[in-house]
Amino acid sequence: MKNRAWLFVAPVLLLVALNALVPIMAVINYSLHYSFAGSAPEFAGLNNYIEVFTDPDFLGALRRQFLFSFCVLLVQIPLGILIAMQLPKSGKSVVVCLVLLGIPLLIPHTVVGLLWRIMTVYEVGIISKIFSYVFDYSYRVTQNPVDAVLTIFFLDVWHWTPLVVLLSYAGLVAIPDQFYQAAAIDGASAWKTFRYVTLPKLRAVLIIALLLRFMDSFMIYAEPFIISGGGPGNWNTYLNQYVARKAESYELGYAGAASIAYLYIVVVCCFIFYTIMTNLGKGIKR
């Protein structure tokens, strides 16, 4: 039986390992060498890593990245659950609601960036116009740091809250009605029903939603690039873009070390989330 299991998993492992392991090995190799184009690479030990973690630009991008991901999760997860709870559970409208929710998810990141760019172009875009007519405020994404950061934030909320809604909805529909009936008989308040019936049952899907959203928001790349080129200044430059800039200028040692550090941070965060959420569920069950 055990051998058969491995046989079944083999294609999955093979395909993922091909794409994951080979490049990671190469990047680790880059990160341990100085990058001089042309000459033979010289072994650098951990110097690249030291350089990365003492680089104020990297640390700044890292700070912005954490802040961004934190804010995005803080809004998207509760909002997603709230909307999912309002959606109809049966009837013809379900299909319409779900299909409409799926539409933003189908738009490529670059195109979403473009779409919001079109809406926020100074004096042409609709959002920019609304701001100048209604609030008499000149909304300039390329000049005003606050505007730029808020645009990316709302863009991400618009783009990805539907995913959280879809996942939460899947979890909600799977909860048998008996649970709610039992809670109603016990005279539980709406909040208590949510806290002790709905939320624990949603745990499994919320783990997926949280992990997916954390990883994806942590890798945000195309949108800030298209909206304002990461500017003004470094205000909209997040980690992925910063590392990509270094890679494009062929600072392979530095970029390699930064990527490995980056990957390590994400995996550790995900592992912490995963462990906390799995254990939390165990506590509630008892």
Add this chain to the structure above:
Amino acid sequence: MKKRIIFLVCFYILLMFPIYWMIVNSLKTENEIFTMTTFFPKEITFANYIEIFTNPIWTDSLINSIIYVCLNVVITLLAAIPGAYAFSRWKFRGSNHLFFWLLTNRMAPAAIFMIPFTELYFTLKLFDTHLGVALAHCLFNIPLAVWILEGFMSAIPKEIDETAFIDGFSFFRFFRKVFFPLIAPGIGVAAFFVFTFSWVEMIIAKTLTGPLAKPMVVTIAVAQQAVEGTRWGLMSALTVVMILPGIFVVYFVRHYLAKGFSLGRV
């Protein structure tokens, strides 16, 4: 009840407004976009769409996108279905850790990884081919598909497998006749997500393709930099075209989606 409907309507208006705006813009003339704010085009023009569907630059890359995305969906599902079956039915050494490791692969495509990635696909002689991109996209799609399918399969009691084997079904026949129809909704949902993530992915697609297999996302990104600020109408029309195949897929799996959502954990 009324509050709920008002809330939902507000949410959907906010959700759909950017898309509506894009559709409207794609039907306006360039002049109208720049000079006035109209919520409905004064004179409807299809010039942008005609340009997209007659210019080989756009049609070729659209076809490229569709080919590799479909290939990816097929490869992903072929690998993920048995994989998910193994994860849901058998506990084997390290299966939990393996599962977590699989999911972490969604994070790898940072820009630096693209250098060895390109070398790898050059060595495999798959650079600038549809198959190459389809295989590369397995990196993040297979873990996702395994995760989704595993949820669906775990919801089906093991007794069904056992009864079928006692009745003398061979494994393959059991899979085809009994198991497959049961998890069809799950496959529909997984196919939808796999399609979506492959369709929207750009960094890998951009690095692994040259002139032969260049996909739509990349062509748009290039055009956006080139015609900056001048052709918002065309750009809007392109965004609309990019959403269409996805809507087609959603429509195709719509019953599975609703049904699938009530069954599995995704």
